[in-house]
Structure formats: structure tokens, C-alpha cells
Amino acid sequence: MKRLLFALPLVVAMIIGGFAIWGLSGGRDPSSLPSEFISKPVPQIDLAAIEGVERPGLSTADINDMDGIKLLNFFASWCGPCRAEHPNLTRLGQEEGVTLIGINYKDKPEAAAKWLEELGNPYVALGSDYSGRGGIELGISGVPETFIIDADGIIRHRFAGPVVGDGLRRFLEALDEVRQ
Amino acid sequence: MIRAAALALALLASPAWAVEPDEILDDPVLEERARAISANVRCVVCQNEPIDSSDAGVARDLRILIRERLVAGDSDQEIFDFLVVRYGDFVLFKPPFKPSTYALWFGPFIILFIGGAAVAVSLARRPRAPVKNDLQLSAEEEADLAKLMKEDTSL
Numbered sequence: 001m002k003r004l005l006f007a008l009p010l011v012v013a014m015i016i017g018g019f020a021i022w023g024l025s026g027g028r029d030p031s032s033l034p035s036e037f038i039s040k041p042v043p044q045i046d047l048a049a050i051e052g053v054e055r056p057g058l059s060t061a062d063i064n065d066m067d068g069i070k071l072l073n074f075f076a077s078w079c080g081p082c083r084a085e086h087p088n089l090t091r092l093g094q095e096e097g098v099t100l101i102g103i104n105y106k107d108k109p110e111a112a113a114k115w116l117e118e119l120g121n122p123y124v125a126l127g128s129d130y131s132g133r134g135g136i137e138l139g140i141s142g143v144p145e146t147f148i149i150d151a152d153g154i155i156r157h158r159f160a161g162p163v164v165g166d167g168l169r170r171f172l173e174a175l176d177e178v179r180q
Numbered sequence: 181m182i183r184a185a186a187l188a189l190a191l192l193a194s195p196a197w198a199v200e201p202d203e204i205l206d207d208p209v210l211e212e213r214a215r216a217i218s219a220n221v222r223c224v225v226c227q228n229e230p231i232d233s234s235d236a237g238v239a240r241d242l243r244i245l246i247r248e249r250l251v252a253g254d255s256d257q258e259i260f261d262f263l264v265v266r267y268g269d270f271v272l273f274k275p276p277f278k279p280s281t282y283a284l285w286f287g288p289f290i291i292l293f294i295g296g297a298a299v300a301v302s303l304a305r306r307p308r309a310p311v312k313n314d315l316q317l318s319a320e321e322e323a324d325l326a327k328l329m330k331e332d333t334s335l
Contacts, residue, residue, distance in 0.1 A: 033270055036265065106237065135238070139224075
């Protein structure tokens, strides 16, 4: 009994250490924040179209009217990682049967229009969020961020950072989960 | 000359407050409240910095938004609630007191209690050293002491 008591601190230390190792391994990032909107409907947003881009603006009602799974992507022309993930998102829109919708975050309309002209415009609807208030409504911390919204208009996943490399793999896993 | 000018400039420079002049409200009472609120709101980009001193874009947006809501007449609690709905409890530096945070609030006291109990138990179980009442040296001890005192200790 006494010997067991002596081992107790070691056991406690091992439990805490094991928890720390678990928290840092397997792609878990302790600094990534869970979204408050998981399993909730899209909050109220109503964003005008980007001037000079031939796509309608974006409101919550528009999103709820769309069929199937939607990817809501926050991007900006000044954001390097957005450029990197753009081909992947374009491909997802073409091959995975998901609807791409975009919010142009804190960006000048001219710059956004030029960026979309250069890289292609895979979005069916695009909201201009020059003030960044739309981003705050959805609790984003920066760009790029992509939300997976299911057929019922419920936010199922928030992906912070570019959908490239390992990020693309994790994003596809999340997408598969939403499909089931 | 250039050095002197540089030094003068360096002395003029004030500490870098993230709150920029154009954000500050005219009403000092509201501004005071805005500062107090934003000191307790975590920046979601830099995470260990309050938005009050963060230079991140989102932090600035939130500072402005807090001031707008204060001007519109929101209470402090309403503003915190607004932020928590969007960013979660994580944005509050002082975590709320609710069932999911009981472990956080009570944990240290529980550990202190367990530690205190362990110390109390181990002290209670320790065999007491026999207490000697004779504070006087015995004749034998006196002799030993005298012998030691006589020995030359000066090195």
C-alpha cells in the first residue's frame, strides 16, 4: 500500500505528460481555436457584390437557398496563402460537386477584380467585406478561412489557413465527414 | 547633429499603444470603459495579447466595434456577450464561471486540499521523537565539552 502511494506522483506526472503528448501530436494544433458556429446556422450577413465582378452579392438567405454542400471561403488579393489555395478550391468546386461561395475580406474591389481575372473565378456568389465586419460575424481571425456548410445550411466545419498540402488532406477528410 | 536629432526623436517617442488616435472616443467615460473591456478581450490572432495592445487587423476592428457599441448604448456585459457568441469564451481573459469551467476554478483548491491532507496525514503518522526534559548536561558530557574546549582550535 505504501509503495503504491510512493508511485502515485509518478503516475500523475505520466498522465499529465501523456495528455500533453496527445495534445501536440496527430495534427492537433493547440493554438487553433474551435469555431463557435459548428452545428449552427450561418449568422446574419448581407454583403454587396464586388464592384466590377459579375457575381451576385452574398446574404444568409442566398446561402440557405443554395442546394448541396457549400464552401464559404474568405480570401483577399493581398493574402499570399489565398493565392496558393485558389487552384485547389477551384478544383474542389469542379470535381467534388460542392458550391463555392466567397467573401472578399478587407480588399479593394479593383484589386479583387484583377485577382479573380488573373486566377479565375470559381465562386458562384461573392460578397465584398471591405470593413471586415462580415468576418467578425463569422468569428474569423484572418484569411484564408473556409467554412463547410451542409445541405441544410448548417456550418459543419471551419478550416483556418490555406487548403494546400496537408491542409488539403485534412480539408478533404472534413468534407467526407460532412457528406456522410 | 544627426545623432542629437535622432536622440531627440527617440526621447520624443512614446510607448507603442496599439489604440490609435483615430479610434479614441471623445467621451472620456466611454473611452475608459472601452479600454477596460478591450483589456479583457483576447486577440484571436496573437492569442496571448489583449486586443487593447495588439496591432493585428482583427484586434483593431474589434476595438472600433466595441466603441461603436458603447456609443450605441450597450452595456459592458452585452458587448462581452456579443464577442463570446462569435469567438467563444476563449476571447475572455477571465474565464466565465459555469459547469464546464468548474475544473478550472476549483482545480487549484482541490489540489491544495489534497496536498494539505497528505501533509497532515504524514505528520500525524510520523513517530514522535522522545522529548527530553533534561536540558542540563550530564557529568560525562561536561567532561567531553571541557576536553574539546581545551583543544587548540586556532589554525
